[in-house]
Amino acid sequence: MFTTYHLIWGILSLFLICMGLFFLNKCKPKLKSVLSVACVICVLSELIKTLSVIKIVPSSDGTMFFPYIEMQHMPLHLCSLQILIIFYVRFTKNDRMRQILLSFMYPTCTLGAFFALLLPSIFTASLLPQEAFIKPLAYQFFLYHTMLVILGLYIPMSKQVDIKPKNYFTTLMILGIISFVSLYINSALASATYVNEELISVDYVPNFFFTFLTPIDIPLTTIGHWYVYVGILLVLAILLIAVFYIPIFLKHRKNKN
Numbered sequence: 001m002f003t004t005y006h007l008i009w010g011i012l013s014l015f016l017i018c019m020g021l022f023f024l025n026k027c028k029p030k031l032k033s034v035l036s037v038a039c040v041i042c043v044l045s046e047l048i049k050t051l052s053v054i055k056i057v058p059s060s061d062g063t064m065f066f067p068y069i070e071m072q073h074m075p076l077h078l079c080s081l082q083i084l085i086i087f088y089v090r091f092t093k094n095d096r097m098r099q100i101l102l103s104f105m106y107p108t109c110t111l112g113a114f115f116a117l118l119l120p121s122i123f124t125a126s127l128l129p130q131e132a133f134i135k136p137l138a139y140q141f142f143l144y145h146t147m148l149v150i151l152g153l154y155i156p157m158s159k160q161v162d163i164k165p166k167n168y169f170t171t172l173m174i175l176g177i178i179s180f181v182s183l184y185i186n187s188a189l190a191s192a193t194y195v196n197e198e199l200i201s202v203d204y205v206p207n208f209f210f211t212f213l214t215p216i217d218i219p220l221t222t223i224g225h226w227y228v229y230v231g232i233l234l235v236l237a238i239l240l241i242a243v244f245y246i247p248i249f250l251k252h253r254k255n256k257n
Contacts (some may be wrong), residue, residue, distance in 0.1 A: 021180055041147050045147075074206065074208075078112045082105065082112070082148060104171045165247075185208055
């Protein structure tokens, strides 16, 4: 994180985002076609990630070996869940739900992928910084999140989605629901130790949606610290998504007047 390799990838990602948006703005393809391309990229990305992180792990007695994917690589982060949403909005016939989810994707694809590019977890969990241009996982991570930023920004640019002011609240509601569900998922997948049916320690938590641990290694040592952290996340989500919806609010007000 914040190494020379990260800086180079950041510059390359920014360049690709600018070039991608320039091309889309100039050619103005149908959003359906862009989503079709995104579906292909999603499939390739997930295949590369899975084949890159899967390991052969021995059983406790050493007599057998099993392929295993560690919990943090499960596709349960916000950016990974966008894969399911991208496929849904591409192929659904439900126009109302498609409009709601595209309005959700507009800020969340852009913001989620931007923060992933800014704070790449792969350099702390999966790769050494010097492997940034050697391992396929690095290419998968940066190119996939670059695609998400481009897709998120093209949704309003395409002028093919009627994003409404009320979608600000549906976006917050969807994000709030899946964030709350992540509390259960993180707990269910954690490695907890019980003695006499009493919880003694937790040695590993996957931290999906970063609802259990901060992405920048600030320790949360009390429940009060965690409440403050969750409050900060909540305020940031409300404010940052509001910034993305400012043009929508202004357009609605102008049309109303």
